[in-house]
Amino acid sequence: MRYYRFLSESGAKKPPQTITSAQIAAALDIDPTQVRKDFSAIGLLGIGRVGFEVCEVCRAIRVALGFDQRHEAVLIGTGHLGAALLAYSGFARYGLHIVAAFDMDQRLVGSKVAGCTVKSMRSLKPFIRKHGIRLALLTTPVEASQKLADRLVSVGVKAIWNFTPTRITVPPEVLVRDEHISLGLSVIAYHLTHEVDSPSS
Amino acid sequence: MRYYRFLSESGAKKPPQTITSAQIAAALDIDPTQVRKDFSAIGLLGIGRVGFEVCEVCRAIRVALGFDQRHEAVLIGTGHLGAALLAYSGFARYGLHIVAAFDMDQRLVGSKVAGCTVKSMRSLKPFIRKHGIRLALLTTPVEASQKLADRLVSVGVKAIWNFTPTRITVPPEVLVRDEHISLGLSVIAYHLTHEVDSPSS
DNA sequence: GATCAAACGTGAAAAAAATCTCATTAGGGG
DNA sequence: CCCCTAATGAGATTTTTTTCACGTTTGATC
Structure with missing residues (x-):
């Protein structure tokens, strides 16, 4: 890696x-x-x-x-973070292709975010089934994540890339990758508080 | 953590x-x-x-x-990702406060992103000096990151939270925390390619 | 072509991390 | 008031990871 x-x-x-x-x-x-x-x-x-x-x-x-294989994914939650991920062009290097974006907010449905048309949540299940999607990127608000995860698993999603600051629970065969920034924050906070000591000693 | x-x-x-x-x-x-x-x-x-x-x-x-101490930071690059970080309210729990945002693009300077007024890069150095900022969040395009890192270090920044997909080199006393998503991507890609085997075996 | 040095592969050793075991301590029940 | 259970703290043990050391291979040099 x-x-x-x-x-x-x-x-x-x-x-x-x-x-x-x-x-x-x-x-x-x-x-x-x-x-x-x-x-x-x-x-x-x-x-x-x-x-x-x-x-x-x-x-x-x-x-x-597995970067040589094509992995198609859906993105759920087209907020700032969702938009950033949609706009990021580096995923293709790793075989990842975000093929659709969804959002709860009906007002956003139909609009374009980073060149991708936002779809309604109602079309989520059919879409996943039709295209055999196995990966979902979660960039929704905290409240929705668990329920959403359950729905995703029920339609056959095998891996969830969780960008929300919540722990979600899924069946063991499904992979959840948490992309919390709190860990990085810990490292930084620790360095900043203790950094004063090391150079002087 | x-x-x-x-x-x-x-x-x-x-x-x-x-x-x-x-x-x-x-x-x-x-x-x-x-x-x-x-x-x-x-x-x-x-x-x-x-x-x-x-x-x-x-x-x-x-x-x-070190979460009990207040850490003030500047954010550089108000793209999608920068906006997402500015809008994220969870940092305060960890003592982190983003007190200013900067961007190269002169057209963005003066506009509001997530409630924070975007400042010109010209005011970056004076601002860091004046407020004694020790942490910077980098959410700029790849090309600018190394030069920017050098500038930041030269004005006394002690830690850089790097959200760009680039490796940046700094003096040993400065901490760089890379927040690459490629690692998470590896885990997911690996799971998706090999997941078929495990349930059947 | 024979020799030499640089880089590899592999198995052993050392270090670190995770786990297990057990004596100790503190509340709850009789 | 005494015993019993539940949970801790620390030492011992096991497992994993990292590092070291050595024999082997290969291209370069004379």
């Missing part, structure tokens, strides 16, 4: 197209052995003295993580 | 105000011992047979993580 980001960024500009585990390790601030271990875990073998072929590695990671 | 979220959610509605490590562990799906270990690490001692006092724990976590 971190490898993929780093390699697809750096690999584009460099012609040699090979990289050593040591270089990767230095850039990502980890142990070279770790890199080799991880790579061999997904069936990647480097060659002595040369290292790894960047394109090869990227492809293997794409396959291992 | 997870504790704080859980306790401040559940604690509000329950009068008893005490909770056992086992209850917390069950809710967060971890080991009860882990909870006790973590709590004792920040100087929290439960009492036999009763458990832990919810308010007490919350307060200790707030202090330990």
